Each structure stands twice: as C-alpha cells, then as structure tokens.
Amino acid sequence: QVQLVESGGGLVQAGGSLRLSCAVSGRPFSSYTMGWFRQAPGKEREFVSAIRRGTGSTSYSDSVKGRFTISKDIAKRTVYLQMNSLEPEDTAVYYCAAGGAGGAEVGGTYDYWGQGTQVNVSS
Numbered sequence: 001q002v003q004l005v006e007s008g009g010g011l012v013q014a015g016g017s018l019r020l021s022c023a024v025s026g027r028p029f030s031s032y033t034m035g036w037f038r039q040a041p042g043k044e045r046e047f048v049s050a051i052r053r054g055t056g057s058t059s060y061s062d063s064v065k066g067r068f069t070i071s072k073d074i075a076k077r078t079v080y081l082q083m084n085s086l087e088p089e090d091t092a093v094y095y096c097a098a099g100g101a102g103g104a105e106v107g108g109t110y111d112y113w114g115q116g117t118q119v120n121v122s123s
Contacts, residue, residue, distance in 0.1 A: 002073040002112040005098045009117030012086055016121070020081040022096030023115060033100030034072060034079045037107055038092035038119075048094070049081060050104035059104060063089070086121045093118050 008020040008073070029059035035050040049060045049070040058070050069082040080095060093116040 002032070002098050004098060004112055006094065006096045006114045006117040009119045011120045011122065012058060014087055014121055014123050017082070017084045018086065018110060018116060018119060020083065020094055020096075020119075022081075022101060024077045024079065024098065029072075029074055032069075032111075033069040033097040033104050035100055035104060035107075035110060036070060036079075036081045036094060037082035038094045039116075040092040042109050043092075045095070045107055047105045049105065050100060051095045052100070052104055057076065063107075073114045083119070086119075088121045088123045091121050102119075 003025045005023045008018060012018055031048055033052045036048040037045050038048050039045040047061050048064055049068055051058050051070045051072055067085045072079045095116045096114040097110035099111035100109050
C-alpha cells in the first residue's frame, strides 16, 4: 500500500507561483512513476505532469509546459510540482498519483491517489 498526501495549494493571483508537495509513505518510493493530475469544476480529470521511475524522465501537458516543473526528493519521499506564471485556467483540484506502469500520462494506469489540494488562481 502507498499513501499520498498533497499540500501547498491555495489562492494566488495570476502570474504568481505555488509549489505543491506530495508526501509518499508505504512501499518504496522509487518503485513508482509519480504523476500530477488536476480536475476543474465541471471538467474531466486531466494529466498535468509525470516523473518516471528508473529514468526519472519527465513529461508535461501542453497547457503547462514551460511553466510547471515536476521533481522528486527520494530522501524526503516527496514529489513536487513547481507552478509558475499561473493562469486562472489552472484553477483546479490537483491530485498526486503513484503507479503509471501502463502509461505515465494516463490516469487509469495509476494505482494510488491522494486526496487532492485546491489551487485557485484569480485574475
């Protein structure tokens, strides 16, 4: 079993920054690809970013590429999502997920999910 706890969400003005954290407990952290997804009101959950197990390669959705950066600290068992140049369209609940063996950008391939953290970006 893996437990994921997100933090770092909040209210920020457009153009501002936030850093989300995802604390991982349970099975070895390095066993999983870690992903960030988000869901805005009335919309489906969408992929944001992932960092793959083993290679550590990263991927981003087109909407956040160049603005968001995913990273991980194995010693702290934490995954981060640095979000810069935030836009009102980034407003959503952000979820951390572990698994992704069948495709890092596909939510259905993740085995474990956190409870989410709310990000609100005002214009």
